Amino acid sequence: MTEPAPVRPDDLVRAVEATLFAAEEPMSAEAISAHLGGANVRDALAELAATYAGRGVQLVERGKRWHFQTAPDLAHLLRREKEEVRRLSRAATEVLAIVAYHEPVSRAEIEAIRGVQTAKGTLDVLMEAGWVRIAGRREVPGRPVIYATTPDFLTHFGLESRRDLPGIDELRAAGLLDPVEDALAAALDGPDEAEGEDGGGDEEAADSESAD
Amino acid sequence: MTEPAPVRPDDLVRAVEATLFAAEEPMSAEAISAHLGGANVRDALAELAATYAGRGVQLVERGKRWHFQTAPDLAHLLRREKEEVRRLSRAATEVLAIVAYHEPVSRAEIEAIRGVQTAKGTLDVLMEAGWVRIAGRREVPGRPVIYATTPDFLTHFGLESRRDLPGIDELRAAGLLDPVEDALAAALDGPDEAEGEDGGGDEEAADSESAD
Amino acid sequence: MTDTPAITLPEDDWQGVATVAAGDEALYLELDGWEGPLDLLLDLARRQKVDLRRISILELVDQYLTYIEQAEALRLELAADYLVMAAWLAYLKSALLLPRDEQADPSPEELALRLQLRLQRLAAMRDAAARLMGRDRLGRDVFWRGAPEGLRIDRKAKWQCDWFALIQAYGQVKARTAPVVHMVRDRMVMTLDSALSRVSSMLGVNLDWMEIRAFLPPHADPRLRRSALASSFVAALELARLGKAELSQDEVFGPLMLRGIRA
Numbered sequence: 001m002t003e004p005a006p007v008r009p010d011d012l013v014r015a016v017e018a019t020l021f022a023a024e025e026p027m028s029a030e031a032i033s034a035h036l037g038g039a040n041v042r043d044a045l046a047e048l049a050a051t052y053a054g055r056g057v058q059l060v061e062r063g064k065r066w067h068f069q070t071a072p073d074l075a076h077l078l079r080r081e082k083e084e085v086r087r088l089s090r091a092a093t094e095v096l097a098i099v100a101y102h103e104p105v106s107r108a109e110i111e112a113i114r115g116v117q118t119a120k121g122t123l124d125v126l127m128e129a130g131w132v133r134i135a136g137r138r139e140v141p142g143r144p145v146i147y148a149t150t151p152d153f154l155t156h157f158g159l160e161s162r163r164d165l166p167g168i169d170e171l172r173a174a175g176l177l178d179p180v181e182d183a184l185a186a187a188l189d190g191p192d193e194a195e196g197e198d199g200g201g202d203e204e205a206a207d208s209e210s211a212d
Numbered sequence: 213m214t215e216p217a218p219v220r221p222d223d224l225v226r227a228v229e230a231t232l233f234a235a236e237e238p239m240s241a242e243a244i245s246a247h248l249g250g251a252n253v254r255d256a257l258a259e260l261a262a263t264y265a266g267r268g269v270q271l272v273e274r275g276k277r278w279h280f281q282t283a284p285d286l287a288h289l290l291r292r293e294k295e296e297v298r299r300l301s302r303a304a305t306e307v308l309a310i311v312a313y314h315e316p317v318s319r320a321e322i323e324a325i326r327g328v329q330t331a332k333g334t335l336d337v338l339m340e341a342g343w344v345r346i347a348g349r350r351e352v353p354g355r356p357v358i359y360a361t362t363p364d365f366l367t368h369f370g371l372e373s374r375r376d377l378p379g380i381d382e383l384r385a386a387g388l389l390d391p392v393e394d395a396l397a398a399a400l401d402g403p404d405e406a407e408g409e410d411g412g413g414d415e416e417a418a419d420s421e422s423a424d
Numbered sequence: 425m426t427d428t429p430a431i432t433l434p435e436d437d438w439q440g441v442a443t444v445a446a447g448d449e450a451l452y453l454e455l456d457g458w459e460g461p462l463d464l465l466l467d468l469a470r471r472q473k474v475d476l477r478r479i480s481i482l483e484l485v486d487q488y489l490t491y492i493e494q495a496e497a498l499r500l501e502l503a504a505d506y507l508v509m510a511a512w513l514a515y516l517k518s519a520l521l522l523p524r525d526e527q528a529d530p531s532p533e534e535l536a537l538r539l540q541l542r543l544q545r546l547a548a549m550r551d552a553a554a555r556l557m558g559r560d561r562l563g564r565d566v567f568w569r570g571a572p573e574g575l576r577i578d579r580k581a582k583w584q585c586d587w588f589a590l591i592q593a594y595g596q597v598k599a600r601t602a603p604v605v606h607m608v609r610d611r612m613v614m615t616l617d618s619a620l621s622r623v624s625s626m627l628g629v630n631l632d633w634m635e636i637r638a639f640l641p642p643h644a645d646p647r648l649r650r651s652a653l654a655s656s657f658v659a660a661l662e663l664a665r666l667g668k669a670e671l672s673q674d675e676v677f678g679p680l681m682l683r684g685i686r687a
Binding site: 019021022023024035067068069070071072075078079088090091093094096097098100101113114115116155156157158159165166167168171174176177180183184187188 | 459460461462463505534537538541542544545546548549550551552553554555556557559560561562563564565566567568569572573574575
Binding site: 230233234235236237279280281282289290291292293294295296297298299300302304305306308309310312313325326327337340341343368369370371377378380383386388389 | 567568569570571573574575576577578579580581582583584585586587589590591592593594595596597598599600601602
């Protein structure tokens with residue numbers, strides 16, 4: 001057998017459906033296409049997602065990768081006796097949130113937000129879980145390693161992209177994702193802002209942020 | 213997890229769908245029912261099977277147990293074959309030639325002709341390539357397996373039949389039977405000396421050698 | 425900024441200590457559970473039950489210092505960073521209460537604001553983490569297919585070999601393993617005696633250097649030529665030994681030159 005023959009259009013939706021059903025991992029549109037002899041699968045994916053919407057099984061996109069999963073509202077029926085999900089320490093959940101909302105972020109920046117040193121094992125646990133990866137080094141003195149989340153993180157937490165992180169727009173608008181120094185400078189700047197860093201100042205920050 | 217509450221009828225089809233999707237093994241109707249708080253799932257199973265009929269994924273019953281599977285006509289999508297062109301090794305080429313000239317031939321005979329031991333893998337490669345097959349056993353003590361070429365062998369090498377293989381005399385005339393050492397010596401010798409015992413044959417062999 | 429730090433709230437909004445008093449014991453037992461002073465401060469601030477932007481830094485400082493003092497009274501061992509924070513907060517409190525010193529830089533209000541901003545950020549991430557963990561998580565709330573068939577790509581070798589390689593291989597097997605037969609053939613030879621007489625007579629008529637091949641009989645059968653060459657060479661050595669000829673060869677395997685010596 002030579003290179004797979006391109007799949008005919010009328011079979012394409014079925015082929016994409018079967019491929020994703022059989023796959024053991026989420027697949028990008030490119031990977032599906034490569035598997036199916038180079039067919040354009042965008043429309044088929046959209047059609048399938050619409051077909052499955054509202055069913056007990058759904059087709060979802062997470063970080064540009066697609067997979068089938070059970071509908072969230074049926075969780076109570078499917079939850080198994082032994083939970084498959086790794087229990088994270090409070091420190092690990094906080095670090096994960098900080099990485100997700102601030103990425104890419106260095107360890108020093110994580111520690112500045114948490115006010116404590118981060119145990120070596122904390123980031124390791126998140127990397128072992130496949131949710132956090134090293135994303136390079138920051139080009140500042142010392143060239144610290146910086147961390148970011150992975151596609152598996154989005155898959156696990158049911159996020160189509162980082163924009164879906166809960167409350168990220170509000171946090172950004174409130175300046176709560178900016179470093180303390182920036183927020184301090186903004187608060188101490190004009191007399192208006194200084195008047196109420198608790199009030200109008202923040203709202204102005206929100207406006208300017210959302211205009212971005 | 214406590215006892216699952218009975219599922220409302222309108223959700224039952226979705227629940228059965230999700231349950232079977234997430235199940236690691238095929239489930240009987242009774243098992244599904246027990247999982248869903250005792251609901252009668254027969255109608256739901258029938259409805260689901262009808263819904264999925266003709267899709268890329270199907271709900272099938274096998275020995276009273278239900279499971280989802282990829283549509284049989286799309287099974288080829290699950291196992292893609294990718295071909296890589298590889299050149300036959302020198303040893304395998306020799307073994308193939310010996311089988312072609314001497315078939316049917318046992319491994320011991322191949323080794324006797326080659327003058328070296330033949331790795332088991334070499335014959336396996338030739339059989340994987342589809343050029344050599346097991347042609348039975350020789351009725352001698354030990355009943356060794358004997359090998360012969362296949363029709364694919366003739367096709368691949370563009371031969372009408374094995375009789376098209378050049379005979380020993382033709383090989384000799386082409387200088388292909390000259391031992392490598394002799395041909396080399398002839399090539400290094402002066403033209404006058406080459407005149408000697410072996411005549412012009414050496415020079416032809418030398419040419420073919422140097423053409424390699 | 426006004427004289428009173430904006431972050432300080434009216435007294436009547438403050439209701440912290442009463443609730444904490446009952447929980448004293450629990451608080452101490454939890455001390456190990458806090459991840460550092462900022463964590464403890466955030467917990468205390470949240471007990472004020474107001475928006476973090478409106479907490480009273482002064483009250484917060486008092487509460488923190490109270491707990492540290494009580495912990496010390498109970499001889500609980502406190503990590504150094506808790507004590508460092510206590511010292512810093514004590515300084516902050518005094519600076520906030522004292523008449524404003526224009527020279528102070530950074531101003532106590534700025535320090536208080538910085539602390540407040542840090543608490544806000546930590547609180548924001550703590551909330552975000554909780555919301556994240558509460559999402560529909562794979563393997564807990566939503567599930568993969570339980571038994572996917574899996575996609576496999578089998579790599580299959582497509583073997584290549586051509587006709588010439590095949591017969592060449594066979595030829596070489598035959599050549600390599602053909603029994604080597606030595607047959608002594610009845611061959612034409614030139615004896616040493618005849619070579620001696622032929623070479624010495626030719627040297628007599630020619631004074632120049634001559635290549636040894638020139639002494640061989642012309643138009644000889646090729647099989648005879650080889651024998652003649654060998655015999656003539658030995659004859660040349662013999663003549664040289666007798667002082668009747670000179671031999672010269674400029675390089676190894678080069679032409680062997682021969683010249684007669686007049687007696």
